């Protein structure tokens with residue numbers, strides 16, 4: 001099989017992995033090729049909206065495991081291929097030179113064993129750096145990898161991810177019985193621990209260890225967990241493991257299995273709502289338990305999570321924008337961190353009126369129902385909850401809500 005045929009198979013096999021965005025690396029070119037600090041790996045968007053980098057590939061799609069939800073599982077009858085480390089390096093360097101990519105995202109099936117696979121991936125990273133490649137490298141760390149290999153790999157790559165895969169141990173046992181939560185958490189915790197203690201020198205040089213940090217990916221909708229379960233797990237991963245990002249991937253129904261749900265298409269709106277909830281955790285000072293409760297554990301598909309929270313707490317509104325704290329301003333639908341900072345800054349010199357907000361270029365389209373300025377309500381603000389909700393949805397259910405917060 002020639003290299004292009006392999007590329008076709010192994011880039012297609014990698015398309016369901018969504019944890020491919022890059023940021024945060026500050027390593028710079030010192031006379032070689034490329035720059036790890038440049039904004040993001042080159043990526044494109046697939047038909048179903050997923051981010052796919054041009055050189056996002058698997059080392060191999062042969063796999064000893066048989067996870068129910070995976071297109072590469074052992075029992076699937078699909079074309080199989082494997083790259084050698086030298087072939088991955090050749091492709092990466094050639095694509096980079098032609099300006100097709102800004103880096104490499106490399107994952108793999110397990111063939112023949114976890115450590116042999118990780119060792120081949122390590123070889124790719126070493127060869128690339130040895131050839132003077134300073135571009136971005138993101139690699140998957142396979143759960144169960146020898147900690148010594150993980151440690152060594154960490155000195156060559158910019159970002160690592162260990163996929164959590166499913167939101168509970170029970171689902172893992174059911175759909176990926178060869179994987180264990182313990183094996184997944186071990187390299188994740190090793191990397192977290194190492195990142196927190198990366199000060200010593202390595203081989204006499206200033207040490208770098210996975211400078212862009214680690215991420216993970218969770219499949220949404222292949223198992224029965226609620227949105228609350230998923231968001232609570234995401235929150236724990238940010239707080240306890242210090243992850244840079246948790247990626248959520250709507251389950252794509254490609255395999256036949258009695259253990260999998262019968263879906264016509266991936267639950268993309270649900271995935272979108274979970275991402276919005278994740279934004280609330282990371283940028284809006286919310287806790288998962290505030291956004292979703294035991295009684296109401298799923299996101300509203302009509303209203304975005306922040307608007308839903310506000311509608312459930314109408315007793316806290318309207319908020320006087322001259323008195324609200326930064327955290328309170330962030331809770332007002334339609335106001336994000338940028339607007340909240342603008343308001344705080346402008347408030348230092350004067351009390352703000354509705355006209356002042358206008359001159360600050362702050363849109364009140366959504367916020368108007370939830371604020372007062374110098375005690376005055378904005379024109380067009382409603383008091384009736386149903387009218388507010390209708391205005392927030394702004395059209396056929398969920399359509400206008402397919403945007404990001406605020």
Ligand code: SF4
Nearest residue numbers: 063065067070073109
């Ligand atoms: S180990 Fe990874 S590649 Fe192999 S079947 Fe499971 S999810 Fe797929």
